Amino acid sequence: MAVCARLCGVGPARGCRRRGAAREQRRGGAGDSEPDTDTDPEEAGGGGTEDEEAAERIEGGRPAPHPAEAGPAGRAPLSLLELPPELLVQIFGSLPGTDLPSLARVCTTFRRILRTDTIWRRRCREEYGVCENLRKLEITGVSCRDVYAKLLHRYRHILGLWQPDIGPYGGLLNVVVDGLFIIGWMYLPPHDPHVDDPMRFKPLFRIHLMERKCATVECMYGHKGPHNGHIQIVKKDEFSTKCNQTDHHRMSGGRQEEFRTWLREEWGRTLEDIFHEHMQELILMKFIYTSQYDNCLTYRRIYLPPSSPDDLIKPGLFKGTYGSHGLEIVMLSFHGKKAKGTKITGDPNIPAGQQTVEIDLAHPLQLPDIETLRDFSELSRIVLEVQEQVRREEQEEEQRQEEEDRSQQAASQPAAKPLGGEGAEGEETAAGAEGTTQNKAPASQPFVLPMGVISRNEDYPRTCRICFYGTGLIAGHGFTSPERTPGVFVLFDDDRFGFIWLELKSFSLYSRIKVSFQNAEAPSREAFDEMLKNIQSLAT
Numbered sequence: 001m002a003v004c005a006r007l008c009g010v011g012p013a014r015g016c017r018r019r020g021a022a023r024e025q026r027r028g029g030a031g032d033s034e035p036d037t038d039t040d041p042e043e044a045g046g047g048g049t050e051d052e053e054a055a056e057r058i059e060g061g062r063p064a065p066h067p068a069e070a071g072p073a074g075r076a077p078l079s080l081l082e083l084p085p086e087l088l089v090q091i092f093g094s095l096p097g098t099d100l101p102s103l104a105r106v107c108t109t110f111r112r113i114l115r116t117d118t119i120w121r122r123r124c125r126e127e128y129g130v131c132e133n134l135r136k137l138e139i140t141g142v143s144c145r146d147v148y149a150k151l152l153h154r155y156r157h158i159l160g161l162w163q164p165d166i167g168p169y170g171g172l173l174n175v176v177v178d179g180l181f182i183i184g185w186m187y188l189p190p191h192d193p194h195v196d197d198p199m200r201f202k203p204l205f206r207i208h209l210m211e212r213k214c215a216t217v218e219c220m221y222g223h224k225g226p227h228n229g230h231i232q233i234v235k236k237d238e239f240s241t242k243c244n245q246t247d248h249h250r251m252s253g254g255r256q257e258e259f260r261t262w263l264r265e266e267w268g269r270t271l272e273d274i275f276h277e278h279m280q281e282l283i284l285m286k287f288i289y290t291s292q293y294d295n296c297l298t299y300r301r302i303y304l305p306p307s308s309p310d311d312l313i314k315p316g317l318f319k320g321t322y323g324s325h326g327l328e329i330v331m332l333s334f335h336g337k338k339a340k341g342t343k344i345t346g347d348p349n350i351p352a353g354q355q356t357v358e359i360d361l362a363h364p365l366q367l368p369d370i371e372t373l374r375d376f377s378e379l380s381r382i383v384l385e386v387q388e389q390v391r392r393e394e395q396e397e398e399q400r401q402e403e404e405d406r407s408q409q410a411a412s413q414p415a416a417k418p419l420g421g422e423g424a425e426g427e428e429t430a431a432g433a434e435g436t437t438q439n440k441a442p443a444s445q446p447f448v449l450p451m452g453v454i455s456r457n458e459d460y461p462r463t464c465r466i467c468f469y470g471t472g473l474i475a476g477h478g479f480t481s482p483e484r485t486p487g488v489f490v491l492f493d494d495d496r497f498g499f500i501w502l503e504l505k506s507f508s509l510y511s512r513i514k515v516s517f518q519n520a521e522a523p524s525r526e527a528f529d530e531m532l533k534n535i536q537s538l539a540t
Contacts (some may be wrong), residue, residue, distance in 0.1 A: 011244070019420060028517070055177075057246075073349065081107075081109060085113055088110075088113050089113060089116050089119055092110075092113065092114060092119050093119040093122040093123070096121075096123075096127070096155060097120070097123040097127055097148055098117070098153070098433070100114055100123075105436035115145070115219065117143050117144045117145060119145075119513070120143070120144035120145040120147070120148045121144040123144075123148055124147055124148050124152060124463075125362060126142055127152070128152045128156075128177045129177060129518075130147070130152070130177060130179070130180065131320040139517070140212065142209055142213075146209060146213065147180065147209055149216060150209055150213070150215050151180075151182065151207065151208070151215050152177065152182075154215065155182050155207055155215070155231070156290050157233055157236075157239070158175050158182075158231070158233065158239050158299075158463070159175050159176065159177065159182070159355040159518070159519040160174075160175060160301060160517075160518070160519035160520050161173070161174055161302050161304070161517055161519075161520040162174075162175065162299035162300060162301055162302065163299065163300050163301075163302050163344060163352065163353075163535060164186075164240075164289055164293075164297050164298070164299050165297065165298045165299070165300065165538075166293050166297070166345075166352075167289055167351070168346045168347060168348050168351030168352060168479070168539075169286060169289065169290060169345060169346060169347070169351075169352060170343065170344055170345045170346050170351070170352025170353065171186060171187075171344075171345055171352075172186070172187040172317075172329055172344050172345065173185065173187070173204065173299055173475075174187060174201075174515075174517055174520075176518060176519075178389070180208060180209065180210070181206050181207065181208045182206065182207040182208075183203050183204045183205070183206045183207075184203065184204045184206070184241075185201045185202070185203055185204070186201060186202055186203075186204050187199050187200070187201045187329075187513075187515070188200040188201065188202070188266070189319045189326070189327035189328065189329060189345070190319070190327060191267060191268035191269075191327075192267065192268075192321070192326040192327050192456065193321050193327070193456040193457040195319055195320065195321055195327060195457055195509050195510070195511045196496075196511050198514070199319070199513055202220075204219075204220055204221060204241070205217060205218060205219055205220055205229055205231070205295075206218050206220060206222075206226065207231070210226060217229045217230055217231050217241075219241070219243040219244075219248070221243060221248075221249055221294055222248045222249040222250075222294075223251070223261075224248040224249075225248070227243070227244075227245040227248040228243075228245050229241060229242065229244060230242045230243075230244060234298070237300060238294065238298065238299065238300050239299055239302070240297065240298045240299070241296070241297050241299070242295065242296045243294070243295045243296070246294065246295045249294050249295075258291075259284075259287055262287055262512040263283065266283075266286075266287075267283065267326065267477050276324065278324055279324040282324055282325060282347070282348070285348065289483055300535065300538070301531070302331075302344065302520075302531060302532070302535065303520060303521065303522035303527065303528050303531050304316060304331075304338070304517060304520045304521060304522065305331060305332070305333035305334070305520055305522075305528060306319070306333075306521075306525055306528055307334075308334065311334045312339065312491065313332075313360065313491065313494050313497075314332065314494065315331075315332050315333045315334055316331070316332060316512060316513065317329060317330070317331055317332075317333055317344065317512070317513040317515075318330050318331075318341075318497075318510040318511060318512050318513060319510065319511055319513055320508050320509065320510035320511075321455075321456040321457055321508050321509050321510075322347065322508060322535075323454075323456065323506060325347040325349070328343060328344075328345045328346065329343070329344040329345045329513070330342065330343055330344065330356060330357075330510060331343075331344055331531070332497075332510075333528070334361075335529075337360070337361050337362045338358060338359065338360065338361065338477070339358070339359040339361060339489075340355050340357070340358055340359075341355065341356050341357040341358070341359075341379055341499075341510075342354070342355050342356070342532060342535070342536070343355075343356050343539075346539070347475060348477050348478060348479075349474070349475050349476065349479065350473055350474070350475055350479065350482075351479055351539045352535075352539060353535040353536050353537075353538055353539030354473060354479075354482075354536060354539050355473060355536065356472065356473055357470055357471070357472050357473070357487070357489065357499050358470055358471050358472075358484070359468050359469075359470040359489040360390065360468060360469045360470060360471075361468055363386050363389070363390060363468060363469040364466055364467065364468050364469075365386065365467040365468060365469055365488060366382075366467075367382075367383060367445065367447070367467055368381075368382070369446075370446045370448055373447070373448055373450060374448060374450055374451050376450035376451060376452050376453060376505070377451060378450075379450050379488070379500070379502075380502055383469060383486050383487070383488060383502060384486065386469040386486075387469070387486045390469065391483055443464075444463040444464065444465060445463060445464060446462065446463060447461065447462055447463055447464040447490065447492075448462065449500070449507055450500075452465065453500060453505050453506065453507050454503055454505060454506045454507065455506070455507040456509075457507065457509050460492075460498060460509050461492040461493070461496060461508070464490050464491060465491045465492065465493065466491050466494050467488055467489060467490050467491070468488075468489045468491075469488070469489075470486075470487050470488065470489040471484040471485060471486055471487060472484065472485055472487045472501050472503075474501070474504065475505060480537075485501065485502065485503040486502050487499055487500050487501050487502055487503075487505075488500040488502075494512075495511060495512040495514075496509070496510065496511050496512070
């Protein structure tokens with residue numbers, strides 16, 4: 001603040017510091033340069049009618065008169081106040097909107113200039129991508145400053161990706177700025193089993209600032225149009241929505257009509273099309289459970305996984321087949337010599353937030369020829385041999401770690417560095433061997449599912465790049481008796497992979513979600529790992 005005061009020629013207590021023949025005149029103008037204590041963007045540039053008229057002159061290119069605007073002829077300006085107001089508009093418009101309230105506190109001259117809508121129009125465009133013709137707002141009496149302060153800045157913390165707390169089912173919500181609205185879009189997988197189809201989406205809520213001086217929250221759930229809603233930011237990375245008119249969610253035909261409509265939208269079919277009794281029970285259970293959350297929902301922030309040049313493929317979100325549960329959303333992330341698939345949407349067996357698959361990138365699998373691969377027992381033998389090898393390596397690692405701990409405790413000066421050096425060298429060798437294995441892997445090799453392995457989608461690729469040993473999480477209803485069982489991770493291309501569950505004799509096919517999500521990058525690797533840990537603990 002002191003720097004800003006010096007730039008504009010305003011002293012901390014005595015007003016203007018300029019010395020010259022017109023000292024009395026400049027002292028008279030010092031009252032116009034008292035610091036302002038307002039820091040809210042909503043009030044940055046606030047003022048009365050006189051300030052608004054000055055802002056209009058500035059925006060129109062006509063400088064507002066001020067005794068300190070122009071210095072004596074023949075010398076360069078000594079402060080920002082001597083610059084033309086239209087130039088100050090350009091300077092202030094290039095600053096982040098969150099810094100402008102502090103700038104408005106310097107003096108009322110700056111505050112008056114910050115009333116210029118050109119500044120806020122630019123901030124709306126550059127910070128939030130609002131490309132609409134904001135001049136149309138003049139018809140409704142809403143300024144660009146109102147849009148920035150009362151809509152975009154106020155609700156900036158809810159932009160990005162979120163997972164709704166709907167018990168085991170979870171979900172994927174993307175909150176974006178869409179024109180002069182902030183809209184929460186719920187993303188849904190395509191209808192089972194069309195895993196390569198694009199995602200579906202529907203609006204859950206919207207926030208807008210049109211004819212009123214405060215933002216309006218509207219619930220979009222149901223089929224009767226927008227209605228009154230409420231949003232509360234509970235804490236960092238968590239917010240909740242509430243519908244104040246739940247009667248808009250009900251249908252005239254009662255729960256039966258609501259169920260049939262939901263079934264058609266969620267599954268793309270009618271109840272008569274579903275002959276499997278167990279599948280009917282799962283569908284009915286999901287409808288009853290999720291219907292309890294149509295009036296109030298809590299959302300927790302999720303991040304897209306960070307990427308590295310060494311990753312097998314680009315991490316991200318995928319949609320995959322899960323038997324009678326339909327298609328679900330999974331996040332693939334890489335962690336050194338491991339890759340993890342975390343459920344963003346889930347089911348009563350494996351809820352959202354749990355790690356559905358884990359891939360051991362240090363143990364690639366060499367598949368047999370295509371005829372031998374059709375024999376499930378042969379594939380099972382190969383995988384179980386690798387499982388035993390992994391178990392032995394883990395035991396040896398535990399023993400080596402225990403010996404290192406004992407030697408460090410016994411020695412007066414523990415040789416931690418040499419031991420660490422050996423371990424690092426071993427890891428480097430393993431990583432190098434892994435890289436060599438991947439580099440030597442053919443561009444593609446024939447692939448076919450073994451006889452007896454069930455797949456919801458028979459239209460899977462018939463060639464693959466490479467396979468790895470992995471484990472999949474299975475459990476009973478209600479996430480009872482969970483256990484990790486061996487399986488095969490099959491990489492088809494950059495956008496598709498599969499997993500063979502040996503215990504279940506089933507195959508899941510995953511396809512990348514090709515949507516560009518904004519405000520979804522993790523601030524750091526540690527923040528992403530913490531997010532994964534949190535959603536898994538909540539699911540447990």
